[in-house]
Amino acid sequence: MATPETILSVKDLRVRFRTLDGAVEAVKGINIHVNAGETVAVVGESGSGKSQTMMAAMSLLASNGEATGSVDYRGRNLLTLSKSDLNKVRGAKISMIFQEPMTSLDPLYSIGNQLIEPIRRHRGLNAAEAREEALKLLRLVHIPDPERRMKSYPHEMSGGQRQRVMIAMALANDPDILIADEPTTALDVTIQAQILMLLAELQRKLGMAIVFITHDLGIVRRFADRVYVMRQGEVVEEGDAEAIFVNPQHAYTKMLLAAEPTGTKAPPPANAPVVLEGRNVEVTFKIGGGFLAGEPLMLRAVDDISIRLQRNQTIGIVGESGSGKSTLGRALLRLLPSDGLIRFGDRDISTADRQQMRPLRRQMQLVFQDPFGSLSPRMTVGQVITEGLLVHEPNLSGKQRDQRAVEALLEVGLDPNARNRYPHEFSGGQRQRIAIARAMILKPKMVVLDEPTSALDRSVQKQIVELLRKLQADHELSYLFISHDLSVVRAMADYIIVMKQGKIVEEGPTEAIFSNPQHVYTQTLMAAAIDVTRFRLSA
Amino acid sequence: MLRYVFRRLLTAIPTLFVIVTMAFFLMRVAPGGPFNQERGLSPEIKANLEAQFGLNDPLWLQYVHYLGNLLRGNFGPSYNMPDFTVTELFAKGLPISVQLGASALILALLLGSVLGTIAALNQNKLGDYTVIALATAGSTIPTFVIAPVIQLLFGLTWKLLPIGGWGDGAFINKVGPVLTLALPQIAIVARLMRGSMIESLRSHHIRTARALGLSDWSVVVKHALRGAILPIVSFTGPAAAALLTGSVIVETIFSIPGVGRYFVDAALNRDYTLVMGTVVVIAIFTIIFNLIVDVMYAVVDPRVRYD
Numbered sequence: 105m106a107t108p109e110t111i112l113s114v115k116d117l118r119v120r121f122r123t124l125d126g127a128v129e130a131v132k133g134i135n136i137h138v139n140a141g142e143t144v145a146v147v148g149e150s151g152s153g154k155s156q157t158m159m160a161a162m163s164l165l166a167s168n169g170e171a172t173g174s175v176d177y178r179g180r181n182l183l184t185l186s187k188s189d190l191n192k193v194r195g196a197k198i199s200m201i202f203q204e205p206m207t208s209l210d211p212l213y214s215i216g217n218q219l220i221e222p223i224r225r226h227r228g229l230n231a232a233e234a235r236e237e238a239l240k241l242l243r244l245v246h247i248p249d250p251e252r253r254m255k256s257y258p259h260e261m262s263g264g265q266r267q268r269v270m271i272a273m274a275l276a277n278d279p280d281i282l283i284a285d286e287p288t289t290a291l292d293v294t295i296q297a298q299i300l301m302l303l304a305e306l307q308r309k310l311g312m313a314i315v316f317i318t319h320d321l322g323i324v325r326r327f328a329d330r331v332y333v334m335r336q337g338e339v340v341e342e343g344d345a346e347a348i349f350v351n352p353q354h355a356y357t358k359m360l361l362a363a364e365p366t367g368t369k370a371p372p373p374a375n376a377p378v379v380l381e382g383r384n385v386e387v388t389f390k391i392g393g394g395f396l397a398g399e400p401l402m403l404r405a406v407d408d409i410s411i412r413l414q415r416n417q418t419i420g421i422v423g424e425s426g427s428g429k430s431t432l433g434r435a436l437l438r439l440l441p442s443d444g445l446i447r448f449g450d451r452d453i454s455t456a457d458r459q460q461m462r463p464l465r466r467q468m469q470l471v472f473q474d475p476f477g478s479l480s481p482r483m484t485v486g487q488v489i490t491e492g493l494l495v496h497e498p499n500l501s502g503k504q505r506d507q508r509a510v511e512a513l514l515e516v517g518l519d520p521n522a523r524n525r526y527p528h529e530f531s532g533g534q535r536q537r538i539a540i541a542r543a544m545i546l547k548p549k550m551v552v553l554d555e556p557t558s559a560l561d562r563s564v565q566k567q568i569v570e571l572l573r574k575l576q577a578d579h580e581l582s583y584l585f586i587s588h589d590l591s592v593v594r595a596m597a598d599y600i601i602v603m604k605q606g607k608i609v610e611e612g613p614t615e616a617i618f619s620n621p622q623h624v625y626t627q628t629l630m631a632a633a634i635d636v637t638r639f640r641l642s643a
Numbered sequence: 644m645l646r647y648v649f650r651r652l653l654t655a656i657p658t659l660f661v662i663v664t665m666a667f668f669l670m671r672v673a674p675g676g677p678f679n680q681e682r683g684l685s686p687e688i689k690a691n692l693e694a695q696f697g698l699n700d701p702l703w704l705q706y707v708h709y710l711g712n713l714l715r716g717n718f719g720p721s722y723n724m725p726d727f728t729v730t731e732l733f734a735k736g737l738p739i740s741v742q743l744g745a746s747a748l749i750l751a752l753l754l755g756s757v758l759g760t761i762a763a764l765n766q767n768k769l770g771d772y773t774v775i776a777l778a779t780a781g782s783t784i785p786t787f788v789i790a791p792v793i794q795l796l797f798g799l800t801w802k803l804l805p806i807g808g809w810g811d812g813a814f815i816n817k818v819g820p821v822l823t824l825a826l827p828q829i830a831i832v833a834r835l836m837r838g839s840m841i842e843s844l845r846s847h848h849i850r851t852a853r854a855l856g857l858s859d860w861s862v863v864v865k866h867a868l869r870g871a872i873l874p875i876v877s878f879t880g881p882a883a884a885a886l887l888t889g890s891v892i893v894e895t896i897f898s899i900p901g902v903g904r905y906f907v908d909a910a911l912n913r914d915y916t917l918v919m920g921t922v923v924v925i926a927i928f929t930i931i932f933n934l935i936v937d938v939m940y941a942v943v944d945p946r947v948r949y950d
Contacts, residue, residue, distance in 0.1 A: 162854055166845075167766065187859070195856030202854075207847040211946055212869050222855040257945040273855060 108139035111280055111313065112161070112198070117173035119153065119160045119337075130156045132337040133173065138281060138313050145316040145328035145345065147360070149561035150532070153337040154317045158283050162200055163190055178280075196226040199274035203286035205267035209258040215242075215269055216254030219276065226277045241272040244309075245302060264295035268302065275306065282307075285317045292424035292588060294632040300327065319561060321360060325349055333357050363562040365569045365595035369418055371613060372598070376414040378447075379550050379582045380436060380468070383410045385444040387428070387435045387606075405431040406442065407606035413550060416576065418583040420597030420614065422590065422629070428606040429586045433552045436584065437468050449549075466496040469543035473555035475535035479527040486523030489513070489542040496546055512545040516571060533564035537571065544575060550582040557592055569595055590630065594618055602626045647949035648938065655930045659923070663713065666922040667706055670915055677722035677913045696722065709919065718923070719916035723909070729920035733902060737924070739809060740889030740901035746821045748879070748886050751828030756875060758829070759836020760868065766841055774833055781830030790823045790896040807898040820897045824890060828882060835874050843871035872943060880936035884929040888921075 119131035131153040138144050148154040160171035161182055175182040177193060185193070202208045210218055219238035223229060229237065235254070242250035245268040258266055267287060274282055284303065288296035304327060307314055316323060324331055324345060331348050333341040333356065341354040352358045387406040405428045413419055421429045435442035438453055438461055446454045448464055456464075472478040479488055489512055490505045500508070510520040516537040527535055536556060543551050553572065557565040569592060575581060587593050593600065593614075600617045602610040602625065610623040621627045676698065678689050693699050697708060712719055718729035762774035797819065798806035810816035843849065844867050852862045889903025902921070909917035941947045 164850055164853055191856040191858065193856065194854055200854040202847060202851065204847050208851045210848040210852070210866050210870070212944060213866075214945075221857060221861065225855075225857060225861075259946045270851070273851070 108142065110137045111140050111178055112138040113176045114157065114161060115174045115176065117157060117160060117171060117175065119156045119165065119169060119171050121166070122168045122170075130169075130337055131160065131171075134332075134334070134337070134339045136332055136339065136342075138315060140280065141307075141311050141313055142329045143307065143314045143316065143327050145318060145324040145331045146334060147318060147321065147324055147331055148334035149319055149360075149563065151336070152334040154334045155285055157334075158200070158285060158315065158317055162194055162198065162283070164200075192226070195222050195274075195279075196277040197279055198281045198283065199277070199279045200283040200285065201267070201270045201274050201287050203289050205263045205270060205290060208270055209266055211258050213257075214254065215256050215258065215261070219254075219269070219273055222273060223276045237276070238272075241276055242269075244275070244306070245269070245272045247272070262295075263291050264298060267291065267295075267299050271299075271302065271306070275310065275312075278310065279312055281313045281315060283315045283317070286319070287316075288323070289318075289320070293590070294424065294628055297632040303327075321349075321562075333360070359563060363566050365566050365592050367573075367595050368614065369573070369596060369598040372414045372416040376416060377449075378412055379415050379417075379449065380413040380584075381411070381445075381447040382436050383445040383447075385409045385411075385432065385435055385442050385446065387431050387440055387442045405606050406435055408444075409601075409603075409606075409608055411436070411601065413582050413584060415549075415582055416580045417599065418576065418585050418597045420593035420600045421584065421586045421603060422588065422593055422600055423603035424588060424629075426605075427603040429603050430554055431606075432603070433470075433554055433584055433586050437470060437552055439470075462495070466492065466546040467549040469546060469548040469551045471536075471539050471543055471551060471553050471556050473558050475532050475539055475559060478539055479535055481527055484524055484526055485513075485530075485538055488527065488538065489523070489545050492542065492546050508545055509541075512541040515544060515575070516541045517567075531564075532560050533567060536560060536564075536568055540568075540571065540575070544579075547579070548581070550584065552584045552586070554586045555588070556585075558587065558589060565592060572596065590618075602629070644938070644941065644949055648934065651934050651937070655934075658930060659926055662926045663710070663919070663923060664706075666919060667709060668702075670913070670918055671702060673913070675913050677915060679913070696720070709916075713919075713923070718920040721909075721914055721917045723912045723914045723917070729916050732905065732917065733920060733924060736889070736900055736902035736905070739812070739899060740894070740903055741887045742812065743817060743820050743824060743893070743899065743901065744883070744886035744889065746817060747824035747828060748883055750821065750825040751832050751882075752875065752879065754825075755829045755832025756836050756872070758833040759838075760840050760863070760871075762833065762837040763840030763844060763871075764863065771837075774837065778830040778833045778837075781826050782834070784826075786823055786827065786890070786892045787896065789826055790819070790893060793819050793823060794896070807896070809899050820893050820899055823893050823897075824886060828886070831882075832875060832878065835878055836871065839871040839874045840867060843867045846870065869943065873940065876936055876939050876943060879939075880932040881929065883932045884925065888925050888928055 114134065114136040116133045116135065117131055118129065118133050121128045121130060134157060136144075136146070136157065146154045146157065156165065156169070159165050160169070161175040163182065165171060171183055173183070177198060182190060182193065209215075216235065216238055219241060220231065220234040223234040223237050224231070238254065239250050242253060247253050247265060247268055253261075258269075261269070287303070288299050291299060300323065303314065316328060318324060328345040331343065331345045332339050333348070333354065335356050341348065341352065341357045348357060349361070352361055385406055386404065386408055389403045389405055391401040391403055407428070409432060411419065421432060423429045431440065434440045436446060438446065438456060444454065445452065448468065453461065453464065483491070486506065486509050490509050493500055493505050493508060506523070509523045513520045513522055518534065518537050518541070522530070522538070527538065530538065540556075556572070557568050560568060572583070573596070576583060583596070585593060585596050597614050600611065600614050601608055602617070602623065604625050610617065610621065610626045617626065618630070621630050676693070677696075678684060678692050697705060700708070709719070716730075718733075720728050721732060724732065758774045758777070762771040765771045793804075794806050797804040804819050805816050808816060849862060849867055852866045889901040891903045891907050893899065894901045894903040902924070905917055906921045908914070909921060937949075941949060
């Protein structure tokens with residue numbers, strides 16, 4: 105093969121943001137190039153500057169950001185182009201798709217309208233010709249029934265379909281380069297695999313170069329020709345994808361590669377006492393209805409589910425978004441009204457009211473997915489984690505509470521001085537530790553963990569998984585571990601329940617489920633996850 | 644959609660009924676009556692008057708009579724302006740108030756939106772600070788200060804506008820009162836628009852539009868503005884109901900024969916029928932404009948569906 109032509113070359117790019125605390129340098133003088141038709145991955149964890157690099161190249165930085173250096177596209181520096189010249193490149197020669205398929209399309213215009221606009225702008229076609237092109241594009245990205253979909257609005261489509269539309273828009277003008285910024289992170293695993301397949305197929309057909317910005321090493325391994333590993337605004341390692349996986353040089357790359365959670369959890373003895381039991385639990389939501397509005401629509405989010413959680417057991421509840429797994433967790437804690445029998449220990453709590461539940465609450469705790477939204481920003485960490493003590497152990501003196509806060513913070517591996525600081529001063533992983541400390545300080549018997557690692561970087565995920573394991577071993581805790589991430593569930597749970605549309609489609613010991621999934625849906629789920637994470641050279 | 648509008652109009656009936664009932668009895672709880680303040684009214688004459696207007700009947704009977712009349716579209720006679728029925732007073736004054744209010748509202752929406760958009764596009768720069776300063780001034784300076792200042796400057800000093808009066812609806816007579824009515828609303832709209840426009844400009848789909856190389860005009864007007872307009876739409880409902888039913892201060896200062904003055908005058912004089920008439924009119928305006936707002940919402944935002 106002849107020497108590939110370099111079409112994009114980023115030289116000494118620096119990105120700075122002016123903030124109230126002074127200037128923050130997000131990208132510190134990096135060099136990256138992209139050759140025609142190749143697939144380049146820019147890998148890093150959150151805050152590594154991988155997205156800002158490409159945002160700067162496209163002049164999409166937030167208003168307080170500025171970029172210096174040069175971004176050369178076929179001999180022109182994109183950073184110094186006039187806006188009208190730049191707009192002839194953006195969306196035409198270089199286009200971009202984003203992480204957030206749910207919000208990246210304009211909710212107020214139909215799909216057809218949004219597809220036609222860039223086609224007309226860049227190619228000067230008339231409305232009828234552009235419409236034909238738009239239909240072609242929808243067919244290209246395998247949107248079923250494209251004629252009808254042209255008239256649809258984004259909210260009428262699923263996340264996966266919206267991402268397909270985004271891809272269609274990005275490819276509308278036959279670009280040289282497609283920048284894909286975490287294109288599958290917000291999607292369910294089965295959809296992730298489909299979107300990645302689609303991108304690979306389109307690249308074969310159309311021959312554009314793809315720049316993957318991702319934290320997901322599975323994608324890199326599977327799709328990339330070359331890799332840049334970024335950390336704290338710098339490129340720490342670059343080279344052939346295969347070489348980097350076989351023989352990583354930089355310590356950070358090695359750490360990233362080793363960050364997949366490992367290990368398994370042994371099941372508790374068969375005669376371990378049952379902590380929480382649900383029998384035929386059902387949760388129904390009422391949608392609409394009311395005066396002259398006709399019959400309300402009844403949606404059964406949890407449909408006839410029975411579950412037995414023993415002491416020192418972790419049950420993984422797996423399913424895609426909308427499967428009812430979080431609703432089930434909440435219903436079992438009696439945070440949502442439900443039908444069926446729920447027992448906590450030997451007590452029937454199916455009909456317990458708030459007052460009756462209050463003394464039990466300390467024994468059944470909940471940790472949420474979002475470490476940013478779930479801690480009150482106006483309370484110190486100490487106040488956040490001791491708040492439960494005020495309710496459940498009102499007799500403690502201030503000093504005793506403080507002592508308990510110190511113990512809880514030490515237990516989750518944080519500096520006790522953290523209790524005098526505010527949540528925003530901590531990273532996502534640290535915040536999740538604070539949220540865990542808030543649950544642990546009450547010495548619970550069971551904890552519902554609702555996607556506790558999903559918002560975290562891989563390397564941090566692994567630490568949180570290890571922390572949760574250690575706490576379980578120390579206190580004989582029982583976990584209900586809700587997650588869509590099969591690799592984390594495999595490391596954490598000894599028993600797995602697979603949910604789909606509110607029902608259990610399969611359940612059993614973890615190893616049995618993983619080695620021999622029976623239900624078609626479980627198999628699809630596994631296949632999708634494995635497709636993304638396992639190395640297959642000839643894609 | 645039609646079904647939804649029909650349903651909303653049906654629910655308006657019990658709403659109106661509750662409002663009328665509450666207003667009717669609250670009015671009677673207040674001490675005094677329509678003929679208490681007439682000077683030198685001998686007890687016999689007062690008794691005669693009250694008998695003539697049925698004010699001696701038991702309260703429930705008066706209520707039933709009032710409701711009966713109301714259902715036939717009859718608001719009854721005004722007690723303090725005995726030459727007119729309430730209906731006649733509204734027929735004369737309401738068109739005037741509606742004209743002024745509608746002009747002020749349209750002016751406020753147009754100017755306020757433009758100013759707010761300019762501010763948002765220049766966030767934390769001079770243009771933004773100027774608009775914010777104007778908006779703060781506009782919403783803090785009370786109408787009873789603005790109106791005389793307009794009269795003084797435009798009327799007396801520069802002699803550009805008449806100082807007051809309706810002049811049979813001549814354009815020049817409307818300028819002062821419309822400006823006075825509009826200024827605070829412009830300020831509110833500008834601030835609302837600035838906030839929602841800033842948010843809209845930061846949204847992901849605007850980033851998409853930019854990444855597609857669309858023109859600034861399309862990014863700002865077609866994509867950002869349409870999303871940002873929704874808070875303005877919801878503001879317009881109550882604002883329209885308030886503006887179109889007249890303003891006491893503006894109509895008094897500019898001597899405009901609208902309906903804005905009735906509410907206060909009537910309440911002070913215990914002119915029961917006129918108060919009730921005003922309450923019903925304001926309630927109907929509020930209900931109708933809120934309905935229009937909700938329909939507009941569905942027009943602007945395809946995610947809003949009523950069925």
